[in-house]
Amino acid sequence: MIMEGLKEVAMHEVGHTLGLRHNFVASKMYSLEEMAELPEGEPTLASVMDYAPPHIAAPGKKQGHFFTQSIGKYDVWAITYGYKPLSGGTDGEKKELAKIASRSTEHGLAFSTDEDTTSMSPDPDSNRFDFGKDALEFANNQAAVVKQAMDGLADRVVEDGEDYSRVRQAFNSLLNTHGQAMYFASRYIGGVHVNRSHKGQDNAPAPFEVVDVEKQREVMKLLSEQVFSDEPFQFSPELYNKLAPSHWNHWGTSYSVRGDFPIHDTIAQWQSTILSRLFSSITLERMHDAELKVAADQDAFTTAEMFESLTNAIFSELDSLEEGDYSNRNPAISSLRRNLQRDYLKRLSTLAMGNAYAPQDCQTIAYAQLIDLQEKLADALEQEVELDAYTKAHLLESSRRIEKVLDAELTLSRP
């Protein structure tokens, strides 16, 4: 794997030397399934000018090369444009170059570089360190790889006689792998595909295309199962108690002041990153705009639908509280979920109070969501079932908080 990676990096840097820029959609040429079936030696990417992670196939899937092992279709095309000796004087050259460039809508020749790949960029296909045509397929692949790797982690990564700091390193690295793949998928929500085709080119889509509505719904489902649920974050106390820090303190190392492992904070950080993306003004404005960019007689993924899905996913326990036997050690709502619910409620409240930069329509939707949630909380608190102290306190506090926000929004922050 390391030799394959070195070869890929060497090809990438030589590409820069020859004048090529990054192409962050090059990893979108094939799906993971298509890549696994490519003949030996066939490049898996359209270009070596992407940043590609090592590809590790999910358990039960065919493992191909970890890194692409040859220059891709885009590289050959771009080098042809820059270096092919052309005849016919300036006019002849111009004509020939235009002919080469006109192929840009062919499969594998798409281009998207650094300035197209920022946190503000609309195209969810342009990413550093994503892999394969479909971010959902990639996210599911990574989730399965991480789940398997977490199993027996502490025994696998430490040899007898070593300290346990590699367990902590590997654990963080696996959580990042999972979180980053989910983040790429979340970019489909409110995403707009961008392409650089010119008028009159063959098979040229419009410069902007809103991401398919069903795709966005599938991503919401994925996020509710893989990010907003506490299911993927169930690790054993045995593992938690082996997440030891390194005691090596030197420039270039990260030193842990706290020493023991901050479990709640680490998990909340990934959930919060995804929530920040969904609540960001650029995402909300883009989704709001998308309602006009999709033909009126076609279905579209609206901000109203997103907030409703989020509330249902994040507060799903409220619908099934009557079925349990609860105690402080076996609470109705887990500590990870209570944290997530508080985070979500704060964001929804900020939006409802008009303190976030977002379309007015989103503010009113957030306000309406709080009213719905308030009713659900009241129902939950009125049930006969005996709740644990944590859940009861959490529901009471959430309910009072919403009450205050709804009052403040009407009486204070409006002229």
Ligand SMILES: [Zn+2]
């Ligand atoms: Zn580079």
